[in-house]
């Protein structure tokens with residue numbers, strides 16, 4: 001029996017170390033490949049993976065180029081009735097047209113729904129991209145406005161959660177994403193992966209598996225070299241109001257979220273002095289893209305007692321209460337495919353034997369086409385357990401539909 | 402009681418005093434069967450009367466001339482808006498929405514609107530955004546598609562990204578007038 005297994009009372013879990021890490025990397029890769037290939041609903045979507053749809057255009061048909069006649073009585077009725085309501089209207093580059101009395105309108109049957117989108121699509125040229133599927137519409141979000149997966153699995157900017165909802169869907173559809181993240185630090189290796197579903201750009205459900213390879217710290221703590229801490233994070237986030245892109249610039253997108261975190265190494269959390277091996281975070285996030293400044297700003301308040309996201313358990317000798325922590329991000333949009341920014345995240349400091357610092361990062365997020373986002377960041381995670389100055393690189397790949 | 406009331410209402414509706422004054426409904430025209438003629442001078446179809454005002458453009462213009470210059474003045478703006486219409490007519494995501502609408506007029510009013518908003522020396526003579534898009538059933542992804550097309554049109558004119566966003570910043574608050582709630 002290995003030494004670390006004698007030192008700590010393990011609760012039915014076997015030590016796998018490096019093997020476990022490799023397994024979780026493989027399953028992460030699998031979910032990524034599944035998201036990019038298997039889950040794509042139509043060949044057209046797969047095609048747009050390869051082509052930039054903004055550049056990818058189809059041959060126009062004659063009908064599309066010029067409208068030969070007006071087949072839009074619905075709109076005409078609407079415009080007419082507006083004019084009647086307002087009264088005192090002026091004629092605009094149009095031959096005189098008598099105002100029909102209101103009674104004439106009242107007597108009209110409901111106008112044919114010729115501008116109804118279903119009708120319009122029915123007689124549209126046969127180039128429908130299959131966006132509409134069982135009444136739902138796929139995709140449609142502007143690039144990068146779904147954010148990237150945070151370490152907790154919710155969408156955001158990497159370290160800080162944002163108010164944006166996962167997936168490329170708009171209010172008319174369902175979307176989702178899968179991600180794979182690595183961070184390389186002087187004394188630790190981080191690997192996480194997960195997936196999220198976005199429902200109608202309103203509700204996000206996410207899952208992430210976090211794996212922290214302790215390398216030599218594991219040996220120092222008597223856990224064994226390259227001991228891996230694991231945690232499952234289940235999240236839900238609800239957009240309360242607002243739109244990160246549209247609407248007035250002073251009205252942000254505001255979302256409320258909850259994350260249930262279940263640390264799978266209860267013995268370790270107890271060993272470092274945490275009061276519990278599972279816990280729940282609550283947060284409120286506000287995000288806005290200030291278009292006039294090409295800048296994204298985000299502020300999040302998190303009510304939490306997680307030690308190092310929960311990887312060192314929840315609560316401790318110093319405090320077993322939740323406290324309000326802040327997560328802030330800014331990003332400057334260099335193009336619609338590239339954002340550069342920085343983030344800051346404050347953290348509780350509940351454990352006497354394992355000091356915890358605030359986190360910061362400088363990141364770049366690239367979108368490759370509509371579906372793939374690659375994030376690279378320089379992260380400064382301060383002291384983690386007994387190892388300080390944990391500065392390193394974070395890489396993350398996200399596929400979204 | 403209610404029976405009599407409804408009877409009263411029905412008879413009243415039938416025997417409306419001013420009934421003879423109501424001209425017979427021109428069904429052919431109301432249903433758009435009859436073809437309207439393009440104005441020989443402008444090439445546009447007539448539209449129902451409305452009150453003209455720059456306020457119909459939906460936002461106030463930017464200050465200064467810098468942005469207008471970056472778009473290449475009125476000529477550059479016309480290239481962008483014409484290109485936006487052209488791309489959108491070829492875009493399978495939204496081309497159907499434009500079918501049956503007057504593209505000659507749209508090209509003109511769209512140009513005027515952007516020219517006005519960028520302070521490039523135009524007045525906007527079109528309708529306000531709410532009545533122009535009413536009953537079109539537009540949804541968020543239609544708007545995003547149009548924004549992507551506008552971005553493409555501006556990119557092709559090599560307009561700096563930050564300047565592109567300053568125009569988008571003027572259009573973004575119009576979302577609620579354009580998209581169905």
Ligand code: HEM
Pocket residue numbers: 075495498499502503506507510511514526527528529530533534539543544545547572573575576579
């Ligand atoms: C903020 C975004 C938008 C702006 C600033 C805008 C601007 C305009 C303008 C200036 C007009 C002309 C009004 C007039 O004729 O007096 C117009 C009409 C029209 N727009 Fe938009 N538009 C927007 C969004 C959209 C979207 C998303 C679509 C569809 C994908 C769309 C489709 C149309 C159509 C089909 C017309 C012709 C209406 C008619 O003939 O009566 N627009 N728009």
